[in-house]
Amino acid sequence: SSKSMRTDRNTYVGNRFVHVKNPHLDSMDEDILYHLDLGTKTHNLPAMFGDVKFVCVGGSPNRMKAFALFIHKELDLEGNEEAIQDICAGSDRYCMFKTGAVLSISHGMGIPSISIMLHELIKLLYHAKCCDVTIIRIGTSGGIGIEPGSVVITDTAVDSFFKPQFEQIILDTVVTRSTELDKELAQELFNCSKEIPGFPTLIGHTMCTYDFYEGQGRLDGALCSFSNEKKLDYLQRAYEAGIRNIEMESTVFAAMCGLCGLRAAVVCVTLLNRLECDQINLPHEVLLEYQQRPQHLISIFIKKHLGQH
Ligand code: R2B
Ligand code: URA
Numbered sequence: 001s002s003k004s005m006r007t008d009r010n011t012y013v014g015n016r017f018v019h020v021k022n023p024h025l026d027s028m029d030e031d032i033l034y035h036l037d038l039g040t041k042t043h044n045l046p047a048m049f050g051d052v053k054f055v056c057v058g059g060s061p062n063r064m065k066a067f068a069l070f071i072h073k074e075l076d077l078e079g080n081e082e083a084i085q086d087i088c089a090g091s092d093r094y095c096m097f098k099t100g101a102v103l104s105i106s107h108g109m110g111i112p113s114i115s116i117m118l119h120e121l122i123k124l125l126y127h128a129k130c131c132d133v134t135i136i137r138i139g140t141s142g143g144i145g146i147e148p149g150s151v152v153i154t155d156t157a158v159d160s161f162f163k164p165q166f167e168q169i170i171l172d173t174v175v176t177r178s179t180e181l182d183k184e185l186a187q188e189l190f191n192c193s194k195e196i197p198g199f200p201t202l203i204g205h206t207m208c209t210y211d212f213y214e215g216q217g218r219l220d221g222a223l224c225s226f227s228n229e230k231k232l233d234y235l236q237r238a239y240e241a242g243i244r245n246i247e248m249e250s251t252v253f254a255a256m257c258g259l260c261g262l263r264a265a266v267v268c269v270t271l272l273n274r275l276e277c278d279q280i281n282l283p284h285e286v287l288l289e290y291q292q293r294p295q296h297l298i299s300i301f302i303k304k305h306l307g308q309h
Contacts, residue, residue, distance in 0.1 A: 016132055018125040019261045031127065033120040037090035040127055048087075049128035053101040054302050055121070055135040055262075057114070059249075061095040061106040067138065067295050068097035068104040074299045075100055075308065093117075102302060107137075107249065111210060114249040118256045125262075134185065134263045134305075137253050138294035141206065141245040142216060143270030144235055148282070149199055150244075151293050153186050154206040154266035157250035160215065162207070162241040166251040177255035179208075185265045192300045199293050204244030206266055208251040216246050218278040235274050245270050267294040 025031065032039040056071075058064050068084050071077075077100045087096040088105075094117050096105045105121060107114040125133055143150055156164045157179040166177045186203055193201035213221025217231040238246075250266045257264035269290045271280050282290070303309040 016261055018122060018130050018133055020123060020126045021259060025123070031123060033124055035091055035093045035116055036088045036096065036120050036124065038088070038120075038124060045124060045128040049098070049103070049124060050130060051101050052098070052103045052125065052128065052130050053133060053305075055103045055105065055125070055133060056138055056298060057105050057107050057117070057121075057135065057253075058138045059107060059109055059140070063291060064095060064104045064106040065097055067298075068099050068102070070292075070295055071102050071104070071299055071302065072099040074303065075102070075306065101306070109212075110248045111208070111252045115252045115256065118253065122256065122260045122262070126260075134265070135257055136189075136264070136298055136301075137249060137266045137268075138298055139247055139249070139266070139268040140291060141247040141268035141270050142272055142274045143245050144243055144274050145239045146202070146244055146270060146273060147200060148270055148272050149286075149290050149293070150270050151193065151199060151201040151297060152206060152245040152268055152270060153189050153193075153201065153203045154181055154250055154254075154268070155183060155186050155203050156180060156205045156242075157254045157266065158205050158207050158241070158243060159251055160207065160209050162205075162238065162243065166208075166255040168252075168255070178258060179251045179254040180258060181254050181265060182263045185263050189265055189267060189297065189301055192304065193297055195300055196296060201297065202244060205242040206250045206268065207238060207243045207246045209246060209248055212248065217274070220278045232275065239275075246274065267297060269293045 030041045056067060069081055072084060084097050084099055087098060088094050094106050107117045158164050164179050166179050168175045168177060190203050209215035214223055217234050219228060219231060245268055247268055254264060271290060
């Protein structure tokens with residue numbers, strides 16, 4: 001927006017509104033955010049969401065509800081937990097919880113699922129006139145050459161060819177978009193991690209794929225046409241290219257948030273070391289504890305920003 005002042009590539013000072021890059025939107029009399037079960041005529045979006053400063057997204061609905069309850073407790077917010085209800089209850093696709101300035105939303109698995117949610121979420125933040133919003137994906141991933149349970153903060157999201165780009169097919173053309181993330185935000189999150197003992201956190205590249213099995217070089221899918229040697233050669237080359245984890249949403253997340261003026265970060269825990277295995281065989285309690293690690297880190301970051309730390 002014209003009110004924001006650009007100081008360098010990734011830093012803006014002042015009021016930075018979330019923006020959309022679609023000339024058709026302003027001429028629409030009503031905008032229905034179908035998969036969120038919200039709309040500009042049915043809901044007062046500025047009143048409901050105008051104060052949002054932190055948006056956290058993650059794959060699973062239950063985990064994002066748990067995150068909202070956790071943040072509510074950590075921030076010592078008013079009102080009881082029962083008041084935190086799914087804002088998108090009318091839709092079966094995604095769930096959304098709000099506590100104070102923090103919005104927590106699920107995005108399902110994979111690029112198509114998160115991209116539909118992001119189109120509607122970004123329009124929601126735009127209609128609500130939100131400014132200075134930071135968005136963080138907290139998720140799970142497969143690690144490469146690092147200890148399971150490590151948390152990876154993404155500096156660059158790359159595709160299956162290790163390229164820092166996302167290819168969106170629009171009509172019948174391929175449009176290539178940058179997947180660069182906010183380096184300062186990544187560093188700030190890394191600094192917060194130093195306050196949490198008990199698990200390693202590192203900054204590295206994250207590879208985003210279209211599939212969990214063949215697309216991530218797994219030998220245990222319903223289909224597999226390559227050898228263990230080919231798998232290890234690919235993952236080793238990924239490691240050498242600076243990739244430390246693999247997941248399924250980061251490239252489109254980085255591309256869309258970057259284009260719409262959202263300061264964005266990706267923070268994922270690794271559930272296994274892909275140089276050692278393909279299957280996730282962690283006990284349930286260990287899995288739950290690992291999934292809390294990115295949440296813990298983000299809560300420290302948010303508390304710092306709200307002056308509560
Ligand atoms: C991480 O975990 C999911 C697959 O198990 C996927 O959504 C991702 O990015
Ligand atoms: N999520 C992924 O996408 N890959 C893994 O290996 C684990 C979680």
